[in-house]
Amino acid sequence: MNVQNTVNTTKVTQAASDWWRGGVIYQIYPRSFQDSNGDGIGDLKGITQRLGYIASLGVDAIWISPFFKSPMKDFGYDVSDYRDVDPMFGTMADFKELLDRAHGLELKVMIDLVLSHTSDQHPWFSESRSNRENEKSDWYVWADPKPDGTPPNNWLSIFGGSAWQWDSRRLQYYLHNFLTSQPDLNFHCPAVQDALLDVARFWLDLGVDGFRLDTINFYFHDKQLRDNPGLPMDQRNASIAPMVNPYNHQDHLFSKSQPENIAFLERLRALTDEYEGRACLGEVGDAQRGLEIMGEYTTGDKRMHTCYAFEFLEKRALTASYAKQVFDQLEDKAGDAWPCWAFSNHDVQRHATRWGLSDEAVRQHAVLMMCLRGSACLYQGEELGLPEADVAFEDLQDPYGIEFWPEFKGRDGCRTPMVWAAQDEQSGFSAGRPWLPVSPLQAERAVDRLEQDPNSMLRHYRRAIALRHAHPALMSGEQMQMTQIGPVLTFLRDAPTEQVFCAFNLGSDPAEVTLPDGKWHIIGEELGSVDGEGALSLDAAQFCLLARDKG
Structure with a gap:
């Protein structure tokens, strides 16, 4: 090399x-x-x-x-x-x-x-909860109780407890995936x-x-209001809610991520595309x-x-x-x-x-x-x-x-x-x-x-x-050949005009990395990158960035 x-x-x-x-x-x-x-x-x-x-x-x-x-x-x-x-x-x-x-x-x-969802102080919700016949009566997710008065299903709130709150005006429950003061809108409407x-x-x-x-x-949400299944202990993780929260005990198959969402997202994208250079990040x-x-x-x-x-x-x-x-x-x-x-x-x-x-x-x-x-x-x-x-x-x-x-x-x-x-x-x-x-x-x-x-x-x-802004491969190129050897992560970023080779030691001990063949030049040296010939040792938290033109 x-x-x-x-x-x-x-x-x-x-x-x-x-x-x-x-x-x-x-x-x-x-x-x-x-x-x-x-x-x-x-x-x-x-x-x-x-x-x-x-x-x-x-x-x-x-x-x-x-x-x-x-x-x-x-x-x-x-x-x-x-x-x-x-x-x-x-x-x-x-x-x-x-x-x-x-x-x-x-x-x-x-x-x-x-x-x-909105606040429960939003005028839409104030109207919706006033009775079951008003123009916005179905703008939020309302459901009758079970015969014994309990919520319509087992859905849980991310903030703890049931995702259903009783409303004495309509004598129904409303859905809130977050605080009780954050009623969920009914996107089926x-x-x-x-x-x-x-x-x-x-x-x-x-x-x-x-x-x-x-x-x-x-x-x-699932229009049939089906119960979410339980989630085995070994499949639970704290990425959405802390492990002390019972929210992690369910597989949320029905309370969110429904297939009908795709059509709405396409409507939102079509609206956004009417305006030049706008973007949606979900x-x-x-x-x-x-x-x-x-x-x-x-x-x-x-x-x-x-x-x-x-x-x-x-x-x-x-x-x-x-x-x-x-x-x-x-x-x-x-x-x-x-x-x-x-x-x-x-x-x-x-x-x-x-x-x-x-x-x-x-x-x-x-x-x-x-x-x-x-x-x-x-x-x-x-x-x-x-x-x-x-x-x-x-x-x-x-x-x-x-x-x-x-x-x-x-x-x-x-x-x-x-x-x-x-x-x-x-x-x-x-x-x-x-x-x-x-x-x-x-x-x-x-x-x-x-x-x-x-x-x-x-x-x-x-x-x-x-x-990142200096290299088209890093901005918008493809990512190829990702490998993991011990604590070292390597991959290539590829654009029509250049390739960039990236190696990161994400461990706590030095590790060897094999460098790719070919004619490369070092980039990011001012960031602390290191160079070598053929192979090199990366200390903990070190990285190596190399680039080559494809012209």
């Missing part, structure tokens, strides 16, 4: 409509990103103030978690008005200003549409589908570049069939552009053998699917803590994500290498954590405020008392401190993202 030491810094250009294919999306949790008015809660003006920082990372888009009107029982994922901004976050004028500023910085803006598509059109007309679609496989929440469903939802060009499942959001470490298993399953079940990968988000423990990673391993995992086939989601603060924050019980806000404490502490630890300035009050997040306490451990990694160090985690993430 002949290795040359050259670096390609040219950014790959691709069709504007395909920005999402291989794109890097930065998730913003608005409550915790930047507070502009001192009330301790992040807001839209705060996001706008920080868009220059986000653009400096080199990402393609932002995804903003819900900012719609809401009673905030689930922090915005319980919507009471899909067409307006909650005053907590600002005004519609603030959002338009954010949108214009982002577009001026060449950042796409995706918003988080929560279509599977055509008027519901039309109303939700009108919501999507409203935001597309406003100029958003796409949607992150919450719980995309929860839209439809969240697939299924512990047993996530990859299969992701494949179904992204196959062809009539469904979702991309989806992510929970395989790399689990507590299970991202080892070489597990990575290969995931991609083998993906190839088997959905070879032409376009996945989106995330290691952290607002619902799971930050991956630096969840996987017990050293800083060197966090750096390596960042490069790995930029090399895997698919799109990529980064969660705010991930680029700083933030660990999970430790939130005391008396400071908890998340009802999920309060319900299952202390075995499961909920999601507050990954939602604490972004740290901007190490020495400032509240680390620059707010002039007031924040809704969740700022983590002193995270404050040590504040943006201003890392900006001063040319070798910091923040600078490393910028270089990793730039590497």
Whole structure:
């Protein structure tokens, strides 16, 4: 093998409509990103103030978690008005200003549409529950009790207990896959589908570049309301709910992921395609069939552009053998699917803590994500290498954590405020008392401190993202010849103009890797890549990236 030491810094250009294919999306949790008015809660003006920082990372888009009107029982994922901004976050004028500023910085803006359910304060639900004869009587999932008064079936809520709540107005149960204050919409009702598509059109007309679609496989339920079967202990995992939650005891065959969903997703895609360069990113929440469903939802060009499942959001470490298993399953079940990968988000423990990673391993995992086939989601603060924050019980806000404490502490630890300035009050997040306490451990990694160090985690993430954008094979090429030998994962990325060979030692001990024959040049050397001839030894958390032209 002949290795040359050259670096390609040219950014790959691709069709504007395909920005999402291989794109890097930065998730913003608005409550915790930047507070502009001192009330301790992040807001839209705060996001706008920080868009220059986000653009400096080199990402393609932002995804903003819900900012719609809401009673905030689930922090915005319980919507009471899909067409307006909650005053907590600002005004519609603030959002338009954010949108214009982002577009001026060449950042796409995706918003988080929560279509599977609403708040119980939504006018639709107020009308639906008023009686059984009103125009929206079938807009939610209502069912009579069994003869003994118990719920119509055994479906469970992710937040614990039955998925059915009794309503004394209609003398029926309504379905809620999440909190009792989040009733599920009835997608079997055509008027519901039309109303939700009108919501999507409203935001597309406003100029958003796409949607992150919450719980995309929860839209439809089984019309016959059949019981879910039990799940053997050896098939249970904590990717969707913690193991202390009885939700894991069922195989959710009938409460979600129904075949009728495909037709609705195709309607949503057709609407999106009326607007140039828009994209749909779906969240697939299924512990047993996530990859299969992701494949179904992204196959062809009539469904979702991309989806992510929970395989790399689990507590299970991202080892070489597990990575290969995931991609083998993906190839088997959905070879032409376009996945989106995330290691952290607002619902799971930050991956630096969840996987017990050293800083060197966090750096390596960042490069790995930029090399895997698919799109990529980064969660705010991930680029700083933030660990999970430790939130005391008396400071908890998340009802999920309060319900299952202390075995499961909920999601507050990954939602604490972004740290901007190490020495400032509240680390620059707010002039007031924040809704969740700022983590002193995270404050040590504040943006201003890392900006001063040319070798910091923040600078490393910028270089990793730039590497992806510099190589068409990494952006949108095929993935080939994935192998796992001990702790080492290797694969090729292939594009019409180039190939890239990737090798990652995901173990804790040095390991040998055989390098491919041919004339290659090293890429990513500034990230810590190593080179060799024929074979080399990779230390723990080391990687090797090689490229060659195909011209």
